[in-house]
Amino acid sequence: MTDAILDLRNVSKQFATHRAVTDVSLSIPRGAFFSLLGPSGCGKTTTLRMIAGFETPSSGEVWLNGQRIDHLPPYRRSVNTVFQNYALFPHLHVRGNIEFGLRRQNASGMDDRVTRVLDQLRLEGKESRKPSELSGGERQRVALARSLVLAPDVLLLDEPLSALDPQLRKQVRAELKDLQRRVGVTFLFVTHDQEEALSLSDQIAVMNRGAIEQTGTPQEIYQRPRTRFVASFMGAMNWIGDVGVRPECTRISREPPAGNSARPGTVTAATFLGSYEHIEVELQGGGSVIAQISAGENGFETGQTVYVWWNPSDELGSCS
Amino acid sequence: MTSAAGRLQKAFLSPAAILMLTTLAIPLGVIAAYSFMTRGAYGGVEHPWTLENYTRLFDPLYGAIFLRTFWISGVATVLCLALGFPLALFIARSGSRKNLYLSLVILPFWTSFLIRTYAWMFLLRDTGLINTILQGLGLIHAPLPMLYNDGAVILGLVYGYLPFAVLPLYATLERLDATLLEAAADLGANPMTAMFRVTLPLSMPGIRAAAILVFIPCLGTYLTSDLLGGSKTILIGNLVQNQFTTSRDWPFGAAISVVLMIAAMGILFAARREGEELL
Numbered sequence: 001m002t003d004a005i006l007d008l009r010n011v012s013k014q015f016a017t018h019r020a021v022t023d024v025s026l027s028i029p030r031g032a033f034f035s036l037l038g039p040s041g042c043g044k045t046t047t048l049r050m051i052a053g054f055e056t057p058s059s060g061e062v063w064l065n066g067q068r069i070d071h072l073p074p075y076r077r078s079v080n081t082v083f084q085n086y087a088l089f090p091h092l093h094v095r096g097n098i099e100f101g102l103r104r105q106n107a108s109g110m111d112d113r114v115t116r117v118l119d120q121l122r123l124e125g126k127e128s129r130k131p132s133e134l135s136g137g138e139r140q141r142v143a144l145a146r147s148l149v150l151a152p153d154v155l156l157l158d159e160p161l162s163a164l165d166p167q168l169r170k171q172v173r174a175e176l177k178d179l180q181r182r183v184g185v186t187f188l189f190v191t192h193d194q195e196e197a198l199s200l201s202d203q204i205a206v207m208n209r210g211a212i213e214q215t216g217t218p219q220e221i222y223q224r225p226r227t228r229f230v231a232s233f234m235g236a237m238n239w240i241g242d243v244g245v246r247p248e249c250t251r252i253s254r255e256p257p258a259g260n261s262a263r264p265g266t267v268t269a270a271t272f273l274g275s276y277e278h279i280e281v282e283l284q285g286g287g288s289v290i291a292q293i294s295a296g297e298n299g300f301e302t303g304q305t306v307y308v309w310w311n312p313s314d315e316l317g318s319c320s
Numbered sequence: 321m322t323s324a325a326g327r328l329q330k331a332f333l334s335p336a337a338i339l340m341l342t343t344l345a346i347p348l349g350v351i352a353a354y355s356f357m358t359r360g361a362y363g364g365v366e367h368p369w370t371l372e373n374y375t376r377l378f379d380p381l382y383g384a385i386f387l388r389t390f391w392i393s394g395v396a397t398v399l400c401l402a403l404g405f406p407l408a409l410f411i412a413r414s415g416s417r418k419n420l421y422l423s424l425v426i427l428p429f430w431t432s433f434l435i436r437t438y439a440w441m442f443l444l445r446d447t448g449l450i451n452t453i454l455q456g457l458g459l460i461h462a463p464l465p466m467l468y469n470d471g472a473v474i475l476g477l478v479y480g481y482l483p484f485a486v487l488p489l490y491a492t493l494e495r496l497d498a499t500l501l502e503a504a505a506d507l508g509a510n511p512m513t514a515m516f517r518v519t520l521p522l523s524m525p526g527i528r529a530a531a532i533l534v535f536i537p538c539l540g541t542y543l544t545s546d547l548l549g550g551s552k553t554i555l556i557g558n559l560v561q562n563q564f565t566t567s568r569d570w571p572f573g574a575a576i577s578v579v580l581m582i583a584a585m586g587i588l589f590a591a592r593r594e595g596e597e598l599l
Contacts, residue, residue, distance in 0.1 A: 052502075053505070053506075054502055054505075054508060073505065074502070074505040074506050074509075075505045075507075075508045075509055075510050076505075080506055080507065081502075081503070083499055083502070084502060085499060087497070087499040087500050087502065087503035087523075088503075089500060089503070089504075089518060090500075090522070091521045100504070100507050100509070100517070101507035101508050104507060104508035104509050104513065105508060146507065147506075147507075150507070150508070202344045235468055
């Protein structure tokens, strides 16, 4: 853990009416793209706000770069936040927004630093625009620029893609990953979108009901979920007893396959989804599963009797 | 818009339009007409038409009264803003108690302004509450001259118009996005810097509205200066009042009113041109 830049040790947050975060411990490696993933209300934003300094932990410690920071006000912490709605200052133009933090530090070489970040985020020529005159994507880049120009130890991003329209989101996602590699700043990214977390992160911590369920690489989280919650949250999942199988690993055929134990069932729905089809099967003896197959592969029909099977190596184990 | 909806709109707007026309536009027209006429021997107005009422205003005596009025109104406005801003900020950040505090700000309106001004006289005069207590405690040996001076007039104006400053300031501050203050702190601004770099600039529409709502009525005030001011503290409002009462010079009073009105409209126009929105 020596190369952890940010350490949360048994952090809890109790609000007047409810407990938002329970005993969260996290160790975020220097230079990593780290995601906090979970459904809304799971405590991920409260965790982020405790790191930024907008909330004080009820118990536990926050360490940044070997220094305990949980008692410091936000303006004394070397972390910066990209807010969900970006929170750009509407009375300042782009340059004023980017210079805001530098002016507080009386930083030297301000013009050079601003020029560099404008270039990194493709904002040249927009310096004298007001936030209201920018597109959603441009506003997001100004929010990033305003924080990154301060070279924070950790950049906190609170669902920064959720305010963008879906078309733009995928493009910006790729740019964000690229930006993080180029600037080398540690990113702590909060999201409820598992696809975002999987595609961007070096490491993911999945949160549920104020606690961390599992921490690991995207592959570990997706392929070896340790809890039923993680398994279901990371993607569609068929549960056959205690065994979880992803739809894309679930096989169906008209005849029982040789060598594999298969379960008979009846097709209840076949949904065409472009490049693939979802076949919903009601198993004999109860339960229903979805199998994802290539479109046009077989042409299963409603009411047909089929056999459902999977390779034991694709089982996600008996999750607790 | 269909013509039926148009007619309906006219029908609903007409009472207000008629009221404004009869109680505002026509009297203003009468005042403007009077200002170009000659005074009657026992009040009222007579022919011929003249510009003399306006040329008389170039007398330095009246210039001094205008200057004094603008000065006192300006000081009262600045004080109202200085006192009103922290109060409005406090109320805007009071969560569920906002409405309680707002009602307290408006509470003085339940009593007549005249009564409240008399109350100040009882407090401030030589034999008033404050002087009596201070003398009783032996802190002073002669009464402090707190009444009948400019200070008393400014106090009365600030007291009377503070709610007019607080309400628009509150409206602006209450709408201010709290995330912007978090962003300021996040970028290294301590609370004081955030106040001057974020809160204050973003409250400018409210500050402008508050300044206008206090300054313009102060210009026309006569009750406060009449009761709390000394014989030397005559303001434009008192001058106008005198012309219509003791001096029986209606045309001159009308001319002063017209000039004051034009000055007030000029200020409004200047404030509107500088800012993107007004009130």
